[in-house]
Amino acid sequence: MTAPLLTMTGIQKSFLGVRVLHGVDLTVRPGEVHALVGENGAGKSTLMKILAGVYTADAGTVTLDGEPVRFGHPAAAQRAGVSTVFQEFNLLPDRTVAENVYLGREPRRRGMVDRRRMVADTRRLLEDLGVTGLSARARVRNLSVAEQQIVEIVKAMSHDARIISMDEPTAALAGREVALLYRLIERLKQLGVAVLYVSHRLKEIFDLCDRVTVLKDGALVDTSDTADLTTDDLVRKMVGRSITGFFPPKLPGTALGDVRLRVTGGGNTQLDGVDLSVRSGEIVGFAGLQGSGRTELAHALFGIAPFTVGRVEVDGEGARIRSPRQAVRYGIGLVTEDRKTQGLALNQSIAANARLVLDAVRPRSAGRAAKAVPGLLSSLELVARGHDQEVRFLSGGNQQKVVLAKWLVIEPRVMILDEPTRGIDVGAKHAVYTLIRELAAAGMAILLISSELSEVIGMADRIVVMRDGVISGELDAARLPADTAEETIMALATGQNTGAAR
């Protein structure tokens, strides 16, 4: 057994008094591909960011080649040979590949930037990785996501990286681009570079990784050789807790009514062949990997990037939705994925935010309808100093309640919730779940998009799984066996088991 390249021992980290990592250990050997897995919120990204020098650990030690290290800045980590490819690429779109790779340490000759050497060196690195057809002089803006990822990896290699961590590297890649990444990782292995691979896609972990470390709720579950594991074992380690009990049950009197929203053959540049119907009182969960088209579907229904083909009906009546304004007129509400930039006017008051949709779309009746706002906010158990407080001072959970209030006050017929519980605490999550149940009981049709499988399974009546812009399967939540539910969904989301998917 070789000596470990990297060891992280007893890593602890808290944010605002909330412990997110409880003493995690991780060892990575030279030239291995090491998977880091866990559910959302398990602490994977935090651990990665500590390794990358973005965060500093509160306690614990990191050693590289047996030497203790402490990275205060990402540039320091890179100099030491620890590079990270984040999901959000750190590239300048208007600069060339070579300029990006050598940003901050451009090679110089007689005091001048040696552009020729910069390009030549980049070309050599690309060749080392076996990449052909990617010009060192190409502008990053003109590259595909997969090519940009290659640039990030080249950038890491230019630092003589000995370990590259990758955060969900395949999340935004199309199928054949994933094959490209596989080969690149193979090549990195040959070059003796260790790869720390963070992914949700179990198939990739078994395809690529030598060992896997599982985190759960900020603690280490264990590290084992992938060869000794089955998919079932791995999922059990990742989930390992009962989800019943956390999600409120369906309210008595909730009945499935007529179809409120129907899409037939919907498609645009991001989506294809979408057939969908949601009934009154029904909660339909949308599962899928990031970039699978769930948010694009929400945007299509809400008129942000409308369907260019197909037919949409609301309550049996054909609806031409070309803009969010029209969507609201048809009684469709959308709680966006990113509430800070798309859901709220952060430096306006709670009251102003809650009236935003009302004032925009029904200005004449807004005054009357707005009388319902205070009652609505208190029924949502909003915690604030007063309704004139600016929403940027609220916690994530309370901000989300304001977003919800903004929609509820217009009494929508169809409610689309895109990651409604992202980044909010457990108590607020529970409040959101309870509210969703109440809305369903009141006859609303609900589309719940979530990356947390447990949430989709726990809340939805029906689960629609998306992959690469198409619906890859539909499951009846009631008939889904509890112990294999997540795997069934994952199989559909990754296309791992194409036979069962259709």
Place this chain on the structure above:
Amino acid sequence: MKPTSSTATARRAPLSTTTVVYLALLGILLVGGIVVAATGDTLFSNANLVDMLTRSSLLGFIAIGQTLVILCRSLDLSVGYVVALSSLVAATTMDGDPARIPLAMAAALGVAAVIGLVNGLVVTKLKVNAFIATLGVGLIVKGYLDTWYAGPAGEVAPAFQAFGYTRIGPLPLSAIVMVALAGAGIWFLHYTRTGHHMFAVGGDTDVARMSGVRTDRTVIVAHILCAVAAGVAGLLIASRFGTGSALVYDDGYDLESIAAVVLGGTYLLGGRGGIGGTLGGVFILATLDTVFNVLSVDPFIKDVLRGVIIIAAVAIYARRRLTRKPDRFGGHVDPPPRPAPGDGAEAAHVKGGVA
């Protein structure tokens, strides 16, 4: 890894923005030449060319500096005041004595550099928005000028006036110096680390910082260079007028230089563009002015036309840089374009490896 080559080349923009700028300049010269010819005059007469180039040089100095700050996603609204101040510093220091020319130039540019440094420090360290920071610094300079220099002051040495009036053929010396400075600026952006970092800081400050770029220092350097370039414009004013003049700050060089930069294809929010384009933008504005003058266009119509041209140009650039997520489907064609025939074998191979 075949697929990368085709996609990278297929989506390359057909023309660089700088090329578009110079094509536009050519077009305006052509149209202007024809319109002027139609009135029985000629746009390309010696006098008109001199007029055009003289106009260009003053705005050019300022716009070259402005390009650097705008590339860094900053802005400098104090340039007009710096021009006025440096003309006064040069003229009063020189006081008609040819021996004091170097001293006066150094003093004027030094004062300008200090103002640039203050601008840069306020923007980066006090984190005041550049719009407010440079406007504030500019107002402070204005206050000083208004209090101490009600009219022209100082006197430049006759030899120094050569900078303003010497011509080599139809080419004014000042225009030659301006183009040389532009060349130096282009070299700076291409061949120095600081130049490269300006694009990075303007493109994405976080990316720059994560890559170890000293972002504050870069912005400060840009502000200093911008103020010094405005100082050179002040020297030109002094040499032309024979004296220092406080009132030039009213000539609107601050906004006009920004217009020239943007017209030259530099993105107002930084990270993209360059001095080559700015030079084109300066020439376009100067050509328009000369054409309007020759045709004696009503000043009101003149400003309206300038405004329309600037807006149209920027609207065209904005269209050019529209980028979207790559399409996954045609939006009207039924079969999705995957899997690509050439990659079928590899994809299948990877799939076959599933445990």
